[in-house]
Amino acid sequence: MGLEQVYWTLPIVAYPFISGLIAGSFIVGSLSKIFGQKQYEPLAKLSLLVTLAFILFAPVGPLADSRQPSRWWELYTRAHIPEAPMGLFTIIWTTYVIVVIAEIYLAFRAPLHQLSEVTPGWKGRLYHWLTLGSTGMSEMRLRREHKWLVILAGFGIFLAFAFHGYIGFIFGAIKARPLWHNALMMPMFITSAILSGIALMIIVYSIVFRYFSFHRKVDSALVDGLMKIMIWVLLVDLFLDVVDILNSAPVAYTDQATASGFAEIFLHGPLTGAYWIGQLGLLVVALTLALFRGIRTSPLWASVASFAALISIWFMRYNTVIGGQLQPKVSQGVVLYSPALFGRGSMQIVFGLFMFILFVFSLLLMVFPWDDEATKHRLFHSTQLTNHGEQNRSTNKILEH
Amino acid sequence: MxxxxxxxxxxxxxxxxxxxxxxxxxxxxxxxxxxxxxxxxxxxxxxxxxxxxxxxTKQNATDGSATNWEGWEDPQLNVNDGWNNWDKILNPDNLPIYHDHFDEIKKVKPKHHWVMVIDLRKCVGCQSCTVACKSENNIPIGYYRTWVDVAEIGSTLQTSLGNTVTANGTYEQQIKIRNIPKLCNHCDNPPCVTVCPVKATFKRADGPVLVDPRLCIGCGTCVNACPYDARYINPISHTADKCTLCVERIDEGLLPACVTTCVGRARIFGDLNDPTSEVSKLLASNPVQVRKPEMGTDPQVFYIGLNGEISTENDPEAENLIYTYTMNTNSTAYQQLAGKSLLK
CATH class of the missing domain: 1.20.5 (Single alpha-helices involved in coiled-coils or other helix-helix interfaces)
Structure with missing residues (x-):
């Protein structure tokens, strides 16, 4: 026994946050493929890159928090499945990484191959290398690739639910912590994951298409559509929060440990502001903003509303991970915790984590042809230069496809 | 054109x-x-x-919190002497071990079933067991595998017939002091073992719940999953650590250090499979309780005289933990206990 303390610190707060963004952005990217919402097509490629950038760093949080991260391979060689939630999570994460990389390969192979033919120098060779030397461009091949893309996206949505549901279960399975041991953990984490993913995609789409795309234009109808989906997810998230409060706050409805823990931590304790203002207040702010048509169609204001939702989700992760551990198991009172600025489990680690993600995402944006319009334009001009009208037509056909 | x-x-x-x-x-x-x-x-x-x-485990220098700890790095205690040879320490006879499906243990009919009985009527709260454990197992500063919580129950009442007379009035002290030795319960259904993602911790067929420090990745899931706060992250080895029931001693036929040292013989250790053992007789002739039975962990440390007066509720009216190793100084209870002004 050590002193009653917070064992899982800030990197573990970042862990479900980042994982939620993965699950959500992947689902947004699949809207056009699985749910047939063709207007979200411009998001498909971009969201795949967002998903990849975040998924590579999803396990960094728990590894940064664990004391022997160099033994990570034991997670594979001595995997404890299905009993240990963390063990199963490792397997789901690995599968997910493979699926996302396969999706990216299938989605980008054709344009990468075309670009490799018209781009001189090392960049062309890089493109060629990224296609793994596959040059087939026949109609049937492309159709087959698209079919596999759809199948993988469907499997990926299943994985997104499993992935984030299991993170909820890592906490929900721990009966020693009354505030964690809650059947609502899984649905709450899944809903907030989708919510944060949509919010992130609204912000990323607005920034990337406004400043880095070919036309430098954000489609406000698309933002409006995403915001409308976000309203529904927000409502479900708020509903689950209310159910959670009813489940854990009133002494009459719950067991003594949960009720007193909730009261001491969230009603009149160290996380009262983080819960009622940070988690619930910002959610209501985001919902209120999203109800106005003017805000929904303005990329700037939609991003502000989405940012409020993202901060609210961050507070939700913080309240869950840290709040659950503030309740002592054998001692009395409430453990107090304030995150360290530097060192193990500190804000520095979390900041570095997000900067790494931003770096990798920028790198991916530079390499992969995520902007269909820019690709079309480049192919069009190079074919004009070399006078290959026929290739130009086939290019357009492929991109429409 | x-x-x-x-x-x-x-x-x-x-x-x-x-x-x-x-x-x-x-x-x-x-x-x-x-x-x-x-x-x-x-x-x-x-x-x-x-x-x-x-x-x-060469990471001593990186962790400033515990610099003065002799043990695994002591050159006198090398592998040839059995020191740091975890195969020998944890399971010399290669008993079957379990990471889940603990109900299978009964089927292999283990020779022993080690349990501990703690007779609270005899505990005087001297903390000898705490010291003996720290000494025997080389526990880093600030961490404990066993400890004795001292709680005060009841209150001082102002009555006309009280036996405590002061200038301000007459009082009657209706106060009881309860000493509760606490340690890992070596549960028959341990949640800490089930959640380990790398199967580093296990339950041995004869009872002890152990951690293999060569495999542990230090993720802290088991520390959070233990309802009794019996686990900690060892700041030297950077792995999860806990009471082992002094497994290297009981395998040699000795008693655990805390049992040997107990002045009131409040701690009794023995084999539940042997009907003539002291623990079997005590369990047969006394009502016994376990800590947090509602958790369904099936603890194998039994208490005589734990009558539910003690809880972890933070209600100073009902009880006060007046002496405990578990309370973080950075907690509201400690601030109440010491008085906020004293802390400044």
Whole structure:
């Protein structure tokens, strides 16, 4: 026994946050493929890159928090499945990484191959290398690739639910912590994951298409559509929060440990502001903003509303991970915790984590042809230069496809 | 048409310019790539070797919180003496071990079933067991495998017939002091073992719940999952650590250190499979309780006289933990206990 303390610190707060963004952005990217919402097509490629950038760093949080991260391979060689939630999570994460990389390969192979033919120098060779030397461009091949893309996206949505549901279960399975041991953990984490993913995609789409795309234009109808989906997810998230409060706050409805823990931590304790203002207040702010048509169609204001939702989700992760551990198991009172600025489990680690993600995402944006319009334009001009009208037509056909 | 030609020319000119800057960029990229590559070539094997050698636990210097700890690094205590030989320490007879499906244990009919009975009527709260455990197992400063919580129950009442007379009035003290030795319960259904993602912790067929420090990744899930706060992260080995029931002693036929040292013989250790053992007789002739039975963990440390007066509720009216090793100084209870002004 050590002193009653917070064992899982800030990197573990970042862990479900980042994982939620993965699950959500992947689902947004699949809207056009699985749910047939063709207007979200411009998001498909971009969201795949967002998903990849975040998924590579999803396990960094728990590894940064664990004391022997160099033994990570034991997670594979001595995997404890299905009993240990963390063990199963490792397997789901690995599968997910493979699926996302396969999706990216299938989605980008054709344009990468075309670009490799018209781009001189090392960049062309890089493109060629990224296609793994596959040059087939026949109609049937492309159709087959698209079919596999759809199948993988469907499997990926299943994985997104499993992935984030299991993170909820890592906490929900721990009966020693009354505030964690809650059947609502899984649905709450899944809903907030989708919510944060949509919010992130609204912000990323607005920034990337406004400043880095070919036309430098954000489609406000698309933002409006995403915001409308976000309203529904927000409502479900708020509903689950209310159910959670009813489940854990009133002494009459719950067991003594949960009720007193909730009261001491969230009603009149160290996380009262983080819960009622940070988690619930910002959610209501985001919902209120999203109800106005003017805000929904303005990329700037939609991003502000989405940012409020993202901060609210961050507070939700913080309240869950840290709040659950503030309740002592054998001692009395409430453990107090304030995150360290530097060192193990500190804000520095979390900041570095997000900067790494931003770096990798920028790198991916530079390499992969995520902007269909820019690709079309480049192919069009190079074919004009070399006078290959026929290739130009086939290019357009492929991109429409 | 003319416009198109101009456009093409501009494009060509731009491409020529681009070629220059690209070459520069390529040079720089190669330079950076070379540095990164060399670092990977050198750092990879070094990291791998370091990782492979991580069981040697050389990380003392990195953790300032516990610098004065002799033990696993002591050159006098080498593997040939059985020190640091975890196979020998944890399971010398290669008993079956369990990471889940604990109900299977009964089927293998283990020779022993080690349990501990704590007779609270005899505990005087001297903390000898705490000291003996720390000494026997070399526990780092600030961490405990066993400890004795001292709680005060009841209150001082102002009555006319009280036996405590002061200038301010007459009082009657209706106060009881309860000493509760606490340790790992070596549960028959341990949640800490089930949640381990790398199967580093296990339950041995004869009872003890143990951690293999060569496998533990220090993720802290088991520390959070234990309802009794019996686990901690060892700041020296950077792995989960806990009471082992002094497994290296009981395998040699000795008693656990805390049992040997108990002045009131409040701690009794023995084999539940042997009907003539003291623990079997005590359990047969006394009502016994376990801690937090509602958790369904089936604890194997039994208490005589734990009558539910003690809870962990933070209600000073009902009870006060007046002496405990578990309370963090950075907690509201400690601030109430010491008085906020005293802390400043």
């Amino acid at each position: 003319a416009e198109d030609d101009v456009h093409v020319e501009q494009n060509n000119a731009r491409q020529m310019g681009n070629q220059e800057s690209r070459r520069e960029f390529l040079k720089q990229a190669l330079k950076v790539g070379g540095v990164v590559g060399i670092a990977t070539v050198i750092g990879g094997p070094v990291g791998a070797v370091k990782a492979l050698a991580s069981t040697e």
